[in-house]
Amino acid sequence: MRGSFVPAALVLAIGLGACLHLETPSAAQSDLTAARPGARVLLDAHNAYPYNGRFTDRIDRALATGIPVAIEQDLVWRPAEGGRPARSLVSHGEPFDGSEPSLRDYFFERIRPIVQRAFTEGRRATWPVITLNLDLKTNEPEHHAALWALLGEYEAWLTTTPRTATPSVVSPLDVKPVLVLTGESDAQAASFHEAVPVGQRLRLFGAMPVRPAATPEGARDAAAAAFWTTLPTMSLPPATNYRRWWNAPWSVVEAGGQRQAGDWTSDDEARLRALVRRAHDAGLWVRMWTVNGHEPGEEQAQFWSAGYNVGSLDQARIRWRSAVAAGVDFVATDQYEAFARERGDR
Numbered sequence: 314m315r316g317s318f319v320p321a322a323l324v325l326a327i328g329l330g331a332c333l334h335l336e337t338p339s340a341a342q343s344d345l346t347a348a349r350p351g352a353r354v355l356l357d358a359h360n361a362y363p364y365n366g367r368f369t370d371r372i373d374r375a376l377a378t379g380i381p382v383a384i385e386q387d388l389v390w391r392p393a394e395g396g397r398p399a400r401s402l403v404s405h406g407e408p409f410d411g412s413e414p415s416l417r418d419y420f421f422e423r424i425r426p427i428v429q430r431a432f433t434e435g436r437r438a439t440w441p442v443i444t445l446n447l448d449l450k451t452n453e454p455e456h457h458a459a460l461w462a463l464l465g466e467y468e469a470w471l472t473t474t475p476r477t478a479t480p481s482v483v484s485p486l487d488v489k490p491v492l493v494l495t496g497e498s499d500a501q502a503a504s505f506h507e508a509v510p511v512g513q514r515l516r517l518f519g520a521m522p523v524r525p526a527a528t529p530e531g532a533r534d535a536a537a538a539a540f541w542t543t544l545p546t547m548s549l550p551p552a553t554n555y556r557r558w559w560n561a562p563w564s565v566v567e568a569g570g571q572r573q574a575g576d577w578t579s580d581d582e583a584r585l586r587a588l589v590r591r592a593h594d595a596g597l598w599v600r601m602w603t604v605n606g607h608e609p610g611e612e613q614a615q616f617w618s619a620g621y622n623v624g625s626l627d628q629a630r631i632r633w634r635s636a637v638a639a640g641v642d643f644v645a646t647d648q649y650e651a652f653a654r655e656r657g658d659r
Contacts, residue, residue, distance in 0.1 A: 346438060347381070347438060347439055347440060347441070347488075348440065348441065348472065348486055348488045348492070350592065350593045350596060350597055350598045350599070350642060351589075351593040351640045351642065352642075353381070353642070354636070354637045354640060354641055354642065354644060354656070355381055355382055355383045355444065355642065355643050355644070356375070356378055356382050356383065356644060356646070356649060356652050356653055356656070357383040357384075357385060357444075357446060357600055357602070357643035357644055357645040357646070358371070358372075358374075358375030358378075358382065358383065358384045358385060358646075358649050359385050359602065359603045359621075359645045359646055359647045360385055360387065360405070360617075360647065361374075361375045361384045361385055361386065361649075362386055362387065362403045362404070362414070362419060363403075363412065363413070363414065363419075364405065364616045365408075365410050365412060366410065366412040367616070368615075368616065372384060372419065372420065372423055373423075374649050374650065375649050376423075376424075376427070377650075378649050378650060378652075378653035379653065380427065380439075380442045380443070381439065381441065381442045381443065381444070382442075382443060382444075383443070383444035383445075383446055383600075383643045384420070384443065384444070384445060384446065385446040385447075385448060385645065386403050386416060386419075386420055386445060386446070386447055386448070387403065387404060387405050387406075387448045387449075387450055388401050388402065388403060388404075388416060388447060388448070388449050388450065388451075388456070388460065389401070389402050389404045389405070389406050389413075389450045389451050390402075390451045390453045390455065390456035390459075391409060391413075399455065400415065400459070401415065401416060401456055401459050401460060401463075402414070402415065403415065403416055403419050403420070404450075405450065406450055416460075416463060417463060417466075420445065421463075421467055424443055424491070427442065427443065427490075428442075428443075428470050428490045428491060431490040432490065437488065440472075440488045440489060440490050441472050441488060441489065441490055441491055441492035442490045442491075443490065443491050443492075444491075444492045444493075444494060444643065445491060445492070445493045445494070446494050446600070446643070447460075447493065447494065447495045447496070447517070448496065449495065449496060449498070449501065452498055452500045452501060454504065457500070457501065457504035457505065458504070461504065461505065461516065464493065464516040464517060465516065467491070468514065468516060469489070470489055470490055470491045471489055471491050471492070471493060471516055471517075472486055472487065472488050472489045472491065472492040472493070473486070473487050473489070473514040473515055473516055474486050474487060474514065474515050474554065475511075475512055475513065475514060475515070476506065476509040476510065476511050476512060476513055476514070476515050476554070476555075477511065477554045478511045480506070480553045480554055480555060480556075481551075481553055481554070482554060483552060483553065483554045483596075484554055487514075492518075493516060493517035493518070494517065494518055494519075494520070494558055494598075494600075495517050495518070495519050495520070496519065496520050496560070497519060497520035497521065497522045497556070497560065498519075501519055502519050502555060502556070505517055505519065505555070506519065506554075506555040515554070515555060518555060518556070518557045518558065519555050519556045519557075519558075520556065520558050520559060520560040521549070521550055521552065521553075521556045521557075521558065521559050521595075521597055523544075523549060523550070523559055523561070524540075525537050525540035525541075526540075541564075541565060541568075544565060544588065544591075545584050545587035545588050545591065546587075547591070548591065548594070548595065549591045549592055549594070549595040549597065550595060551595045551596055552595060552596035552597050557596070557597060557598065558597050558598040558599065558600060558642075559592050559595075559597045559598070559599045559600070560600050560602065561588065561592075561599055561600065561601050561602070562601075562602060563601055563602065563603070563604055563621075565588060566581060566584055566585050566588065566601070567581060570620065571603075571604060571605070571620060571621050571622055571623045572619070572620055572622065572623075574623040574624065574628065574632075577628070577631045577632060577635065581635075582635055582639075585635055585636065585639050585641075586638075586639045589639045589640050589641055593640065598642040598643065599641055599642050599643070600641070600642065600643035600644075600645060601636055601641050601643070601644055601645065602621075602645035603618075603621040603645040603646055603647065604621065604623060604629055604632050604633065604636075604644070604645070604646050605617060605621045605622050605623070605629060605646055605647050605648055606622065606623050606624060606625050606626040606627065606628050606629025606630065606632075606648070607622060607625070607626060607629075607648070608625075609622070615647065617647045621646075621647070626648075626651060629646070629648065629651070630651075630655050633646070633652050633655045633656070634655060637655075637656055
């Protein structure tokens with residue numbers, strides 16, 4: 314979003330809570346450094362799952378870039394039909410062909426050796442070594458229940474915290490090798506936070522909604538434009554016990570998003586840095602999604618979205634470098650290896 318900022322008396326359409334605190338009285342306090350917002354920049358391997366039996370190596374490719382890493386998995390609930398039981402699938406959605414894996418098989422059992430090695434080595438300063446970014450495409454209560462039960466089976470691996478009676482009261486994280494993030498949906502918050510008895514463990518953490526306040530329809534476009542323009546000058550809502558990250562589309566940095574990206578400017582750089590700083594000041598991890606750079610048409614062969622393409626690999630590299638320098642916690646891209654090379658530590 315280029316141009317000067319337009320002051321506006323706008324509010325975020327969410328309640329404010331207390332800031333995130335990861336402090337703990339234990340002697341291992343310094344071991345929590347990697348879990349703090351702004352502590353490190355990770356590849357967020359976008360859509361790292363198969364499509365209709367193709368691209369089955371995506372998770373292996375993501376892991377091969379090095380640990381720590383973040384991995385996105387989309388989940389869809391497929392109801393029972395024709396004698397087939399209802400189940401959660403790792404998939405972007407229909408059409409299904411029966412090859413869609415479960416999260417247990419494709420993700421959790423695949424990372425088992427990595428988690429076991431993390432426990433054996435005991436290098437808590439590197440934890441979490443894997444962040445699982447869940448994109449739930451459907452939010453049926455039974456889907457949430459199935460996911461909650463699955464996470465329960467692997468809870469010993471997971472970064473958790475006790476559920477507090479008041480959401481704004483932020484309890485310390487018990488950092489383990491795996492961190493699970495989910496979306497900003499109120500339905501997810503109801504299942505994964507409100508339904509959890511006080512004192513029991515939260516197994517995954519939701520995103521903070523950051524959006525314009527409700528506005529009459531006739532003024533909605535203007536209010537939205539003013540909101541996104543002034544966003545870098547505004548304080549973001551502090552993290553709550555459950556909502557601990559911001560899933561920010563790239564359009565908050567460049568107006569119109571990736572397909573409208575032009576030359577990267579000093580104003581773009583300053584805006585990105587300001588947005589990241591606002592998120593970290595609020596105690597939120599920030600994920601920026603999704604920046605690719607390739608020749609037009611390549612997305613068809615790779616099953617990527619054309620909407621994430623900034624036009625060329627060189628243009629993507631400029632933005633990746635800026636995201637790293639700004640301290641974006643999770644940089645989402647489909648070009649795993651290219652990002653890892655650009656970051657320069659692989």
